[in-house]
Amino acid sequence: MTSAPLLDQQEMAxxxxxxxxxxxxxxxxxxxxxxxxxxERTSRRAEVRDxxxxxxxxxxxxxxxxxxxxxxxxxxxxxxxxxxxxxxAVHNMFTPHYRSFVSILSANPGINFVEKDLQRPNxxxxxxxAEKMRSRVDRMVNMRDRQAEVAGNFCTDxxxxxxxxxxxxxxLRVTVHGVLESKVPIFARKMERWSYCVLSEEVxxxxxxxxxxxxxxxxxxEVDGGADSTYERLxxxxxxxxxxxGGVDSLKSVVTEHNCWLKKSRYRxxxxxxxxxxxxxxxxxxxxxxEGGELVNAVPEALGGADVSGGLAVAWPSPGQGQSRPSxxxxxxxxxxxxNDYKNELRExxxxxxxxxxxxxxxxxxxxxxxxxxxxxxxxxxxPPNGMKVDDCVSKEPQNQLSPDLIAACESLLQxxxxxxxxxxxxxxxxxxxxxxxxxxxxxxxxAKGQLSTAWNAxxxxxxxTYAIAVRLAAQLEGQGDIAVQGGGMQDSFNPQAxxxxxxxxxxxPDSAYxxxxxxxxxxxxxxxxxxxxxxxxxxxxxxxxxxxxQYSRLKDLVIPGAEARDKQLQEIEQLLNEPPIPNPNDxxxxxxxxQAMAQGQQPPPPPMTCSxxxxxxxxxxxxxMDKVQEWLSxxxxxxxxxxxxxxxxxxxxLHGAAHRQALQAQTPPxxxxxxxxxxxxxVTDPSTIAQFAQAAGATATTPDxxxxxxxxxxxxxxxxxxxxxxxxxxxxxxxxxxxxxPAKVTQIQIPDQSGPTEKE
Numbered sequence: 118m119t120s121a122p123l124l125d126q127q128e129m130a131x132x133x134x135x136x137x138x139x140x141x142x143x144x145x146x147x148x149x150x151x152x153x154x155x156x157e158r159t160s161r162r163a164e165v166r167d168x169x170x171x172x173x174x175x176x177x178x179x180x181x182x183x184x185x186x187x188x189x190x191x192x193x194x195x196x197x198x199x200x201x202x203x204x205x206a207v208h209n210m211f212t213p214h215y216r217s218f219v220s221i222l223s224a225n226p227g228i229n230f231v232e233k234d235l236q237r238p239n240x241x242x243x244x245x246x247a248e249k250m251r252s253r254v255d256r257m258v259n260m261r262d263r264q265a266e267v268a269g270n271f272c273t274d275x276x277x278x279x280x281x282x283x284x285x286x287x288x289l290r291v292t293v294h295g296v297l298e299s300k301v302p303i304f305a306r307k308m309e310r311w312s313y314c315v316l317s318e319e320v321x322x323x324x325x326x327x328x329x330x331x332x333x334x335x336x337x338x339e340v341d342g343g344a345d346s347t348y349e350r351l352x353x354x355x356x357x358x359x360x361x362x363g364g365v366d367s368l369k370s371v372v373t374e375h376n377c378w379l380k381k382s383r384y385r386x387x388x389x390x391x392x393x394x395x396x397x398x399x400x401x402x403x404x405x406x407x408e409g410g411e412l413v414n415a416v417p418e419a420l421g422g423a424d425v426s427g428g429l430a431v432a433w434p435s436p437g438q439g440q441s442r443p444s445x446x447x448x449x450x451x452x453x454x455x456x457n458d459y460k461n462e463l464r465e466x467x468x469x470x471x472x473x474x475x476x477x478x479x480x481x482x483x484x485x486x487x488x489x490x491x492x493x494x495x496x497x498x499x500x501p502p503n504g505m506k507v508d509d510c511v512s513k514e515p516q517n518q519l520s521p522d523l524i525a526a527c528e529s530l531l532q533x534x535x536x537x538x539x540x541x542x543x544x545x546x547x548x549x550x551x552x553x554x555x556x557x558x559x560x561x562x563x564x565a566k567g568q569l570s571t572a573w574n575a576x577x578x579x580x581x582x583t584y585a586i587a588v589r590l591a592a593q594l595e596g597q598g599d600i601a602v603q604g605g606g607m608q609d610s611f612n613p614q615a616x617x618x619x620x621x622x623x624x625x626x627p628d629s630a631y632x633x634x635x636x637x638x639x640x641x642x643x644x645x646x647x648x649x650x651x652x653x654x655x656x657x658x659x660x661x662x663x664x665x666x667x668q669y670s671r672l673k674d675l676v677i678p679g680a681e682a683r684d685k686q687l688q689e690i691e692q693l694l695n696e697p698p699i700p701n702p703n704d705x706x707x708x709x710x711x712x713q714a715m716a717q718g719q720q721p722p723p724p725p726m727t728c729s730x731x732x733x734x735x736x737x738x739x740x741x742x743m744d745k746v747q748e749w750l751s752x753x754x755x756x757x758x759x760x761x762x763x764x765x766x767x768x769x770x771x772l773h774g775a776a777h778r779q780a781l782q783a784q785t786p787p788x789x790x791x792x793x794x795x796x797x798x799x800x801v802t803d804p805s806t807i808a809q810f811a812q813a814a815g816a817t818a819t820t821p822d823x824x825x826x827x828x829x830x831x832x833x834x835x836x837x838x839x840x841x842x843x844x845x846x847x848x849x850x851x852x853x854x855x856x857x858x859x860p861a862k863v864t865q866i867q868i869p870d871q872s873g874p875t876e877k878e
Contacts, residue, residue, distance in 0.1 A: 134398035135415040145391025147412045150377045150405055152386060153300070153313045154346050160303040162189060162348065164275060164441040168296040169352040171273035174211045174450060176359050179457060190351055204461035210531065211446065211453045214540045215272045218445060221569065222268035223261075226577040227626025228584055232619065243619025246611045250588040253600075257591060258291040266293040267579060271434035271572055275442040276301075279579060280316060280376075281586040282427030285328060289591055291583060294318075296441075297353050301431075303440050308421045308431050314378045317346075319353060319371040322409065329413040336409035338369045346373070372409035378420040378429075379403050428586040432579035434572045445572060448537045456530045463523055470517040477502065477510035539569065577625035585623035592616035659744060682741040689730050689742075690749055693773055694758060694766035701727035728773035732780060739781040746774030 138146070166183075169191060173181060182197040184190055194201055230247040232240035254260065263279070270277040274295035281291045300315040326333035350373055380402050384392045395403060399417050406414040421429050433442045479502050501510050534540075592613035599610040656662065701707070702724040711721035732739070749755055750770065758767055 134394075134417070137398070138394060138415070139390075141388075142391045142394050143412050145388045146395075146403075146405055146415060147407070149379060149383060149387055149391075150315075150375065150407060150412075153315060153377060153379075153383075157303050160441060161300065164296050164303070165349055165352055166191075167447065168274045168444075169356065171444060171446060171450060172297070172356045174453060175215050175269075175273055176356070177207055177209055177212060178359070179207045179209070179211070179453060180205050188348075190348065191355070202461065202465070204464045206457070206461055206464070208457055208460040209453075210456060210534050211449055214446060214449060214534065214538050215269070217540050218272050218538075218569075219265060219268040222271060222572065222576055223265045225261075225264070226580045228577070228581050229624050229626055230585075230588075230621055231624055232621050234620070237619070239615070239619040240621055241619070242615045243617075244621040246592075246613065246616050247585075247588045247621055247623070249611055250591055250613060250616060251584055254289065254584065254587045254591050257289045258587070260291070263291050263293055263583075264580070267432075267576060270295040271444065271576065272446045273444050275433060275435065275437075275444050275447075276440055277432055277434075277579065278314075278316065279430045279583045280427065281430075281583055281590060283590055283594055287594070289587065289594055291587055292316075297349065297356065300349075301440050305440060306438050308429070311420060312380045312383050314420055314429065316376045317349065317353070318374055319350070319357070320374045320408075322370055322372045325372050325374065325408045329408060332408065332411050332413045335411040336372060336413075337411070338372050338409060374409075375405075375407040377405040377407065378418065379405065380420050427590060430579055430582035430586065432575040434575060436571060446538060449534055452530055452534045452537055456527065456534070459523055459527050459530065463519055463527070466517075466519050466523075470519070472514040472517055474514070475512040477505070480505075480507075480510035574625065581623040581625050585621075588616060588623075659748070682738040683745050686742040686745040687749075689773065690746070690770055693728060693730055693769040694763060696729040696769060697765040698726040698769045698772055699729050700724040726768075726772060728769050728776055730769075730773055732773065732776045734780045734783070737777065737780070739777045739784070743774055743777040743781060746770060746777065750774070 166189070170181065173179070173191065180194050181191040182194050184192060184196075194205065228251070230244040230251075232244040234240045267277050267279070270293065274297070276296055276299065278294045278299045278301075279291055280294065281289075284290050294316050298317055300317070301311050302313065305311050322336065322338050326336050329336065381396070381400065384395045387395065399415070401417065402419040404416040404418040405412060406416070418427070433440075434445050435442045437443075476499075480499050499507060499510060501507055595613040597612070597614055599612050700723070704725050704727075707722070707724050714721045732742075750767075755767065755770075
């Protein structure tokens with residue numbers, strides 16, 4: 118694999134324009150840097166002072182004296198010349214809140230690489246390969262550490278800058294710089310309006326001289342850049358060495374390295390000779406490298422923009438308009454100071470407000486009192502004067518109580534610290550007395566995370582910009598030729614040159630509005646798996662899902678065979694894709710067909726093909742491995758192999774999956790088929806047979822004679838009932854017949870005579 122030319126090698130090449138600069142031109146460049154360091158001194162010192170103090174509080178150094186008359190720096194309390202209280206303990210609430218925010222914000226941000234033009238194949242390919250390159254970048258620069266650094270700076274600094282580049286040793290580097298390590302125009306709202314940017318850090322003086330041997334004699338550990346540069350160096354060294362401030366020397370073994378970006382507009386302040394030189398050779402901007410006060414290099418490099426040489430990205434934890442913005446824990450500083458004072462005052466009360474005991478001067482020897490030890494069972498001698506009792510010689514003061522108002526104030530400050538920072542107990546999943554339901558706790562936790570959404574969005578955008586720069590630099594570093602990266606649980610290969618040939622951007626995932634802790638992901642996974650398991654229980658047993666269950670269970674010793682078999686199968690798929698299938702002359706059906714062909718004098722048929730990676734029929738987890746093969750055949754990775762024309766590799770994978778399926782079928786016993794159940798009804802009249810059935814059923818009357826007698830009685834009773842029914846039917850028919858033939862009734866009708874009444878007949 119051939120590597121692309123490295124930036125720093127190009128800088129030191131003869132065609133580097135810096136080598137053409139005269140001493141006067143270099144002096145003019147150095148003056149431009151010094152002018153930058155002396156601008157906006159008041160605002161700059163204010164933001165340095167805030168970050169300095171908050172980082173000291175983070176380190177547990179919370180009793181500092183600030184010299185507001187001369188040096189404007191922090192010192193040990195003794196340097197103030199004032200009488201100090203006896204109790205100056207640190208009751209640290211700042212650092213726990215810091216750790217809480219860092220643990221949440223340092224989660225891996227959701228980043229999507231999106232092509233600029235969907236109609237351009239180069240853009241689509243570049244975005245796809247950039248996602249694959251991201252996993253390689255994570256390992257090259259240990260991005261997890263960079264994420265923790267950014268999260269920490271969000272807590273103590275109002276601005277964080279990342280610088281991605283290829284260093285002089287040919288390695289990809291991503292460094293994080295807070296307020297103490299960066300200086301930019303305070304009143305510029307966005308990076309696009311910056312006219313300069315300075316990143317500073319302390320490096321080993323011998324290393325600096327080794328890297329720039331031509332300037333080794335001029336590189337000095339003395340502070341350069343004026344009083345403000347000295348002030349900032351003092352702040353950085355105090356924080357790095359975890360000192361309480363004051364009395365820190367310049368540390369002769371280190372020098373300050375400055376990288377100063379200047380836009381073209383800044384050339385106007387340079388002398389004519391220097392300005393013309395910069396306009397001719399650095400038309401897009403320049404990066405000045407200063408080691409120990411000596412200008413050692415000038416690199417053609419634009420400020421902020423991502424190009425082949427690298428780039429900067431910036432983010433702020435709080436909304437605002439300028440570059441000096443409050444950090445996430447800035448308001449906690451005053452609460453912490455009051456809390457320390459109150460707690461130390463309580464300690465003082467506990468020591469000095471204990472009740473005393475008064476004794477008569479003639480009853481007890483005063484000189485012996487300091488030598489007495491209070492032990493259980495001690496015997497004390499007291500000689501009351503004449504006419505006095507022991508109680509008259511001894512008087513004990515009432516027991517003093519600690520100030521309840523001061524105790525309440527301490528408790529109030531603890532709660533106020535949570536309110537001020539937004540780091541509520543519900544943020545970590547803790548309960549509250551007035552909310553005991555799981556849904557209510559979840560709602561409180563989401564509300565607490567909502568307060569972090571501003572910082573979390575800034576955090577995601579910062580790493581989106583950083584990844585957009587880093588993947589291009591990694592592609593430049595890798596050069597031509599395919600490289601292998603880990604993605605989707607298996608290795609994949611791609612050509613990094615395609616990343617440089619397309620145009621794409623990196624953007625935060627819109628679905629990741631809140632930072633998710635591992636506990637959140639585990640709870641979400643459990644809920645989803647429960648719901649899906651009710652729909653289709655086989656979903657839970659899928660190899661990739663088993664891998665997720667093991668990952669978020671946070672139980673390193675948990676063994677899930679399906680998850681382990683998934684990883685094994687992915688490795689085998691990778692090997693299968695790089696090999697063609699092989700003939701299988703040992704197939705029984707083929708051998709039978711070959712023997713028949715030879716018996717008939719014909720040419721045997723070609724043997725069937727089988728996979729190049731054999732399975733272990735006895736010990737493989739065939740179900741899990743077969744499921745992974747089936748899933749892979751429907752994945753984007755398989756489609757990518759099809760586009761590459763790897764037909765044999767895909768067929769090799771299919772044959773491997775078929776072998777697992779055959780082995781699984783051979784291990785699965787045939788289903789048990791029960792014979793059909795037949796029910797029959799028959800009339801049994803034989804007394805002996807009935808007696809046997811009755812005995813089997815537990816009946817008492819089981820003798821054949823008894824059964825025969827009961828049968829006779831039953832028959833007689835049945836016959837009698839039949840005769841009775843017949844008699845009733847005959848009687849009814851007789852009555853019906855008589856009713857039909859009975860004579861008609863005669864009704865006498867009297868017809869009146871019109872001539873007069875007649876006798877009634």
